Amino acid sequence: MKYLHTMVRVKDLEESLHFYSTILGLKEVRRKESEKGRFTLVFLVAPDDFERAQSEAAPVLELTYNWDSEDYEGGRNFGHLAFQVDDIYDFCEQLQSKEVTINRPPRDGYMAFIKSPDGISIELLQAGDRKSPAEPWVSMKNTGDW
Numbered sequence: 001m002k003y004l005h006t007m008v009r010v011k012d013l014e015e016s017l018h019f020y021s022t023i024l025g026l027k028e029v030r031r032k033e034s035e036k037g038r039f040t041l042v043f044l045v046a047p048d049d050f051e052r053a054q055s056e057a058a059p060v061l062e063l064t065y066n067w068d069s070e071d072y073e074g075g076r077n078f079g080h081l082a083f084q085v086d087d088i089y090d091f092c093e094q095l096q097s098k099e100v101t102i103n104r105p106p107r108d109g110y111m112a113f114i115k116s117p118d119g120i121s122i123e124l125l126q127a128g129d130r131k132s133p134a135e136p137w138v139s140m141k142n143t144g145d146w
């Protein structure tokens with residue numbers, strides 16, 4: 001398993017970039033904009049981790065700016081922790097055997113979500129290419145939220 005990122009939702013992207021970049025000194029390593037999804041993702045990294053973030057895409061802080069305004073209450077501005085796993089199906093199966101609920105099953109062979117005992121969302125991402133869709137994951141419904 002490899003730690004990837006922590007996601008934080010922000011209300012004002014420029015103000016947040018000023019804080020994280022200008023004040024804290026984090027460096028932007030990449031950015032993604034989605035017209036369809038109406039969001040911008042900005043990935044920031046500590047200066048000493050810049051080369052690693054470019055080659056491995058980790059460890060980074062992901063700022064998520066949703067273009068449509070939203071008030072984030074109850075900690076919703078904190079998104080999730082993300083980890084890359086070698087085999088998402090095997091990993092989720094191991095979690096289930098330890099009585100962990102898979103809130104968002106890896107139906108796509110790439111991504112799943114679970115929650116910590118304190119309700120923190122944890123994103124699990126398949127290393128490399130997506131796995132072919134397989135049961136029981138394809139038919140498994142979402143449980144709760146993530």
